[in-house]
Each structure stands twice: as structure tokens, then as C-alpha cells.
Amino acid sequence: MSASAPTPPGVALLERAIGYTLGSLHVVTPLALTRPTPCDAWDLRALLVHMDDSLAALHEAIGCGRVDLVAAPHAEPAADPVASLRARACHLLGVCTGAPPRDRIAVGDLHMPAGLMFAAGAVEIAVHGWDVARACGHPRPIPPALAAELLALTPLLITDADRPVRFAAARTPSPSAGAEDRLLAFLGRGRATGESGGTRQGCAG
Template sequence: MLVLAAGYAARTVRAVRPEQLERPTPCAGWDVRMLLTHLEDSVAALCEGLILGRVAAGSDAHGPDGGLAACPLGREPVVPRVSDALEVLARAAGRGPGARSAVPVDGVPLRAALLRRAGAVELVVHGWDVAAALDGGDRRPPPPAALAAALLPVVPLVVPPPAQRGTLFAAPLAARGDAPPGERLLAALGRRCGPPGPPFG
């Protein structure tokens, strides 16, 4: 699941052009550059958990002990940095702690399987966020049905209640009764997709 999610996000990230980095995204107050930087940090934390078996508080993707230490980060632009980081994550997703193993996250044990699923939710939804920003509105098709269907049961386990979500995951929206899994996944996290609409911002 995490490998598929990383691939989905990577395809979106690779499509970003420099002039699109300041476009607004569905995450209130966040432009594409800010969201990619957030994704880079999230991927670094996931790699740290899968490769090193723990996620420390304030993990630094660029530090010597960071989970992405093998990734050529340096001073590259954010798009190739995040794309490379997602490739590292896809390779790491199939190894590391077993599903039932506990991975300390800021000192709190979390099952490795749940860490992978939480990461998959974030990568898929924020991958869609970037794609929607590039399209200039909510006209982007939803994530793949099979992947979204696998992630829907995970959302209540890994996403905070609406009052605690901040700006990255908004309050849930009502979805059509016959909505495909991708549309329902987005609605659960405050996103709307479908026919062309007004641009964000």
C-alpha cells in the first residue's frame, strides 16, 4: 500500500514546474512549495521509521542520522528532492520492521503496519492536493479506486478528529452515496473533486 501511495505521489510531484510552486493548494494557506516541503519532512520521518526503526522528535531529513541520509538532498530544488525522497521511501517500504513490530514515534510506540498506512494516507491525499493545485481547481480525478478503498478504513485510525486537524486535513464533507472510493477518501479529509470548479484561493 505504501509503495503504491509513494508512486502515486511521485508521479504528481514530477509534474510540478518551477512557475507553479506558488499556486494555492486545497490545504488552506499552503502553496505548492510549502506542501512539497511538508511532504519532504513526512517522507523523511517515514524513512526513518522504516530504515532506523524509530522516529525521533524533530527529525531532520538533512541531518547525518536522518532517514533520508542516503538521498541526494543538498541544495537541489524542492521538486527533485521530494521526487528522490519518494523513491527512497518506495524502496524502504518493503523492508524494515515487521507489521506487528512497534516503532517508537517521538517516544510513543506505534505498530509498523499502522505507520505505513498513515504514511500512505498522507502521500495519496497530499499527492492529490498537488495535482489539484496544478489543474487550478477541484477538477482533478480522485485517487485510484483500489488504493483509496484500502485506505478508507485507515482514516479514523490515523487522522485526528476534525477539531484537531489544523489546515492540512479539513473537516469531513458529505460524499455522494454512489461516490467512488477515491472521492469518498477525499471527502473524509475535507476535499471535493468532480466537475470543473473555481480555482483555489
Template sequence: MATGPARPPGAVELLERSIAYTGGVLAEVRAEHLDRATPCAQWDLLALLRHMDDSLDAFAAAASAPALSLAPSPSGLEGMAVVDRIRWRACTLLGHWHPEPVGSVGLGDLALPRELLGAVGALEITLHGWDVAQATGSRRPIPPALAMDLWPVARDHVTDLDRPARFGAEVDVPDTASPQTRLLAHTGRR
């Protein structure tokens, strides 16, 4: 029996997989890592973790809120307390996205589909998980299937308008590069 092309994974599946990957990375964070540099220019690991905490809060709100604020909510957490809260937020994030929400969320002057916000959230969670891995020295790679499934999200939603404010310049890599390398290169990571 012939089957058609496989349906790309939905936002909830991508979120589940990105949280699983990043959760493994976060388990390796130690207090002595918090002042280390990250691939994110001008951020040490603690600053990156605070950003991740804020982002997870926003992605949870995106599942049901009519609109999101563009202003970050600064985290006053210090030390390993921010890692603990990120783990808690990641676990509860999936609860907000089950069942998969529908409709749009206001973001500034835009109305964005929740499915798109969830997929972009999975991309951000994964990329910052990789950033954390680099800072801690674990070098845990992004699983190839996850990198391949996030590639269309990155390709379609990380554009020249995002550079250099949100992402660095795209890095040239050979066509034979691994899915992780292509994903990271597109988002300005080496």
C-alpha cells in the first residue's frame, strides 16, 4: 500500500523533543559554569539561562494568552536557582500546549498562529540548549532528526531582518554538512 509524504511534526512534538534535548544539557550545568562565555555574544551562561527562563514563560503564555508582551521580564534569580526554575518551566510548558492550541496570538501589531510560535519556541529551546552545552563543555550534539525537523522553521523564520540583532551572520558550510551543522550555521553559530 502506497503512502503519501510524511506530515512534518507539529509544534507540540517539536517542543517535546527540544525540551528533552535541552533537559539533558541542563542536567550537566554546575555552579562553576555560570560565569563562562556562551556562543551568544556578550552573554555569560547565567545571562543566557535568565533569557531562557523568560522565554519559557512567554512560550507557556503563547499557548492561551490573546497577546504577548514584547518586553522581557527580568529574572532576579541567582546561581543554580535559575536552572531549577527552567527545568520546572520546561515541564509545565508542555502542559500548556496539550491539547495543541489553535488560533493566533497578538505580538505587537502582528497576529501569529500558535502553531508557528510553538515551532519557533522549539527552535529557540534547542539552539539555547546547544549554547548551554558549549558553555559547560559537554558538546552534546543536537539529535540529527530534531535538527532536520527544525531546519524548515529556521530557514523560513530566521532571515536577514534578524541579523545581526537576534542572530549572527549565516556561516558557510558545505552541502554535505550534517543537519546540526546546517541548522547552527544558518543561525550564525559555529
């Protein structure tokens, strides 16, 4: 029996982030789609559409080794954004399983380490999964081991240049804060929507 191909760097982390976020989709109801999220610019429906677009880009990166910076024409919004996102996520998990190892991904005319791109995708998808659950009033903690790995990567992915446009100013976590609270604080989020310190400003992606 031939040995299985090694999982591309960063893809295993991305798979875990997607698994967590799929759990958050279970708490979304049709009435919740117009609720505000920890991202100022989006209500829950808009956030789900954004997440769908992000997964489509990751699918392209993993399957083709490149991401086109020219946005494709938008199709009509899905009647059921949760079902659309869930199908996209499950399809991406299937692509991850058979993805060929890649060292670099072409992003337009530039190239970046594949592991770094997949790590960025994992941070975005997991934190938006947290956003979804918060918006629905059913908080779901990010698993401690996953939060710790994402926290270790965020300083490599987010710089002062990303604030305050993509992310709010970082908050100061309490000395006893665990990995999830420190991750959320670094991304300008808090545990309660509307809390001071940038919870409603800035979003990954």
C-alpha cells in the first residue's frame, strides 16, 4: 500500500478552522441574518457572503496554486447563504484532502509561502466563525489548542499597517486571559458585541 501524500503546510490548521466554523453555522436562523456582527460593515448575511468568497479564494489557491486578483463577476446572492457556505466549506475540505503539496501560491504577480496563506485563511475563517456565533447570541469558544496556534501566527499576518482599516486597534487582555481571549484582543475584538476597545470595528479578510 502506498503512503498517503503529506498534507500541505497550513492545510491541517485550515481544516480545523473550517470544522469549528461549520459548528457555528448550526446556530444561524433566517431571522438572525439581519443582525449586526462584530464587523461594523456587515450584518450576518453580508458576513456569510464574505466568508463564502474567502473560501472560494482558498479553494482556488489550494487547487490551482494561484489566486486571481481580478474579481469574478458576482452571481446572484444565494437564497440560503448558510447552505451555500456550508456546501463551499465541505467542498473545500474535500479539496484539502487531495491537495498536492505546494511551496508557494501566486497572488496576482506576486508569490507567497503557501503555508502562510493557508494560515491566514485559518485565522480569518475561525474568527469569523466566532463572529457568526456571537451575532446569533450563542457564543462558541474557539477550541484552546486551535486558538493557541492561531494566536502564535497572527503577529506574522497582521501589522500596524492593517489597522484601523482591516482590523481595529488591539485590546489589552487581562493577565489571566487564555489563548482565545488573547487572540480576540489582538484582533480588536471583545467578548461582548459593542464592548469598548474595537469590538465593532475591523474584520479579517
